[in-house]
Amino acid sequence: MRFHYLLYPEAQQRLESSDLLKRIEETHNSENGIPYIGHTMDSEVVQAVKEMQEEGYFKTLRDEDKVPFQKRLQDAFKDKEHHTWKVHRTGNIIENPVEPEDFYLMTGWLGSCVLKPNELWDFRKFGFDSLGDFVGSFGAAVWSSHKSDFRGGYKWVTQTPNGRVLQNNISGDGNLDLRVYQTDITPDKTFDPLGSQVSYRPELDEDRGTVAACHSAEPGFLTGVLKWVHQQNIPNEMLKYNGWPLINWIGNLGHRIGASAECFRGMGGMDSPRGFFGSFYEQIPILDETFSTDRPSFDGVHVDGESYFGMYIGPNKELIFSYERKGERKRQKKPEVVFQPTEADHLLKGIFYQAANRLGRTVPQKLMAMIKYRFSGQMEKDLERFSKP
Numbered sequence: 323m324r325f326h327y328l329l330y331p332e333a334q335q336r337l338e339s340s341d342l343l344k345r346i347e348e349t350h351n352s353e354n355g356i357p358y359i360g361h362t363m364d365s366e367v368v369q370a371v372k373e374m375q376e377e378g379y380f381k382t383l384r385d386e387d388k389v390p391f392q393k394r395l396q397d398a399f400k401d402k403e404h405h406t407w408k409v410h411r412t413g414n415i416i417e418n419p420v421e422p423e424d425f426y427l428m429t430g431w432l433g434s435c436v437l438k439p440n441e442l443w444d445f446r447k448f449g450f451d452s453l454g455d456f457v458g459s460f461g462a463a464v465w466s467s468h469k470s471d472f473r474g475g476y477k478w479v480t481q482t483p484n485g486r487v488l489q490n491n492i493s494g495d496g497n498l499d500l501r502v503y504q505t506d507i508t509p510d511k512t513f514d515p516l517g518s519q520v521s522y523r524p525e526l527d528e529d530r531g532t533v534a535a536c537h538s539a540e541p542g543f544l545t546g547v548l549k550w551v552h553q554q555n556i557p558n559e560m561l562k563y564n565g566w567p568l569i570n571w572i573g574n575l576g577h578r579i580g581a582s583a584e585c586f587r588g589m590g591g592m593d594s595p596r597g598f599f600g601s602f603y604e605q606i607p608i609l610d611e612t613f614s615t616d617r618p619s620f621d622g623v624h625v626d627g628e629s630y631f632g633m634y635i636g637p638n639k640e641l642i643f644s645y646e647r648k649g650e651r652k653r654q655k656k657p658e659v660v661f662q663p664t665e666a667d668h669l670l671k672g673i674f675y676q677a678a679n680r681l682g683r684t685v686p687q688k689l690m691a692m693i694k695y696r697f698s699g700q701m702e703k704d705l706e707r708f709s710k711p
Contacts, residue, residue: 323361324423326525327462330509333521336449337463342436349436350467356435358468362422367399370431379430382439387453394516395429405515409523411508412484418526420515427461428454428516436464454518462522475681476672479507480665483638490665492672494681500540500623502533502643504659531659533631533643535623540673540684544692545598546621546633547641547669549606554639558666564697568670572690575678595695596704602696603705608635609642614653619644631658639663 329337337343350356374380380388398405398420407418426432433442437460441447445456475493482488491503506529514520535543551558560568607617619632622643631643634655640662644655661669677686695701 324421324524327427327465328507328509328523328525328529329459329462329466330512330521332509333450333455333459334463337460340448342448342460343463346436346464346467356432356464356468359423359426359465362426364399364422367422367425367429367431370426371429374429374431374434377434377439379434379439379442383443387443391453394518395425398428398515399425402515407515407523407526408513409526410511411528416526416528418524421524424515424524427458427465427522428514430457430461432461432464433457436460450521452518454514454516455520458514458518459521474679475501475503476668476675478665478668478672480662480668482660482662490659490661490668490672492669492676494676494683495534498681498683499537500533500535500543500676500682502543502659504531505529531657533623533659534625535631536625538683539623540677540682540689541598541692542621542623544670544673544689545602546606546623547666547673548696549602549621550633550635550641551666552602553606554635554663556639556663556666558670560667560670561697565693568674568693569690571671572674572678572686575675575686595692596701598692599696599701600705600708602701606633606635609637609655611637613637613642613655613657615655616653618651636660641669 334343346356380392383391402420405420407416407420407424409416409418430442442457443453445451445453448456448460450456450459475491477489477491479487479489485508486506487508489503489505489507491501491505493501493503495501505525509521510523512520512523548561550556551561560571601620604620606621607615607619609615613634613636615634619634622630622632624630625645627648629645629647632646632655634642634644636642636657640660642655642657642661643659645658646652646655674686674689676682677684677689
């Protein structure tokens with residue numbers, strides 16, 4: 323099943339300048355609204371196209387467009403195995419199987435939920451070069467209007483040194499477990515299963531990177547980021563003046579009680595700031611050009627008793643999270659998500675935003691206490707005291 327489609331910026335601009343995005347919003351908020359799409363069977367696609375035909379949508383499709391358009395749709399629908407999405411990326415072609423939900427976009431059915439029969443096929447009027455690109459791109463925009471991000475989170479977009487565009491989000495899932503999402507939203511050259519070059523694509527497995535932790539993983543995440551910044555002397559604004567810019571920023575978010583019973587736990591043991599900084603000056607392993615190291619990482623966030631996302635530093639000072647299972651000693655680390663040194667402030671702000679908005683199991687006061695402890699001078703005294711034999 324499809325969950326998300328990525329609409330490329332050029333198509334987004336065309337739809338916006340034509341007021342089509344506004345019309346989607348108006349339809350979405352109207353009495354009839356836009357039908358909700360869940361898991362789709364082939365028979366439901368057939369019924370949707372039949373409804374379009376009964377409502378006269380195909381009568382307005384020009385004959386010179388109708389014959390090749392409908393033939394390509396029928397061929398792809400009958401032989402899904404040999405009709406795939408083709409996404410050109412860094413010299414390679416990623417092929418992705420066609421799914422039944424894709425036909426809601428490619429047939430124009432989603433577009434027909436907003437546009438009238440005399441508008442749906444008029445792609446030139448809306449600035450598009452082909453029929454398939456228009457109905458598919460417009461369908462992706464309609465689809466996205468239904469996919470609300472109910473968990474929210476702290477989001478930002480960054481561009482990597484090799485030109486990839488990534489959307490990042492620090493949030494939590496329905497169980498209040500920490501989630502860090504990184505999605506490649508670069509507008510790659512894309513061909514849909516009908517063979518048309520289009521300005522959108524389904525979100526691919528290759529696009530997604532996720533850190534999926536368990537329970538109160540926010541303090542471990544924060545500790546690792548602080549170690550990374552210190553170890554690599556990474557420039558940032560939030561930790562200047564002993565962290566007061568970050569503390570002031572946190573104060574503007576508001577301090578709220580947590581959404582989990584764990585927020586009522588005391589500050590003893592590993593709940594105290596001191597408990598998270600015992601190995602602060604021990605180096606996070608640095609990966610070589612092949613993303614390999616002989617050293618295990620003791621920093622990261624845990625999934626369960628048998629697996630965790632270890633933190634490593636890349637050859638260009640990147641912060642890398644790599645999924646690992648206890649007992650496995652693989653030299654080469656597969657990056658799950660990667661953050662550039664320029665993103666340090668976003669990571670710091672993101673974990674506090676997550677806590678302040680009750681998206682995880684840790685209250686912001688606890689994270690604030692960690693920042694204050696880190697720069698109070700007491701951390702150094704404690705480390706020196708406990709290191710003595």
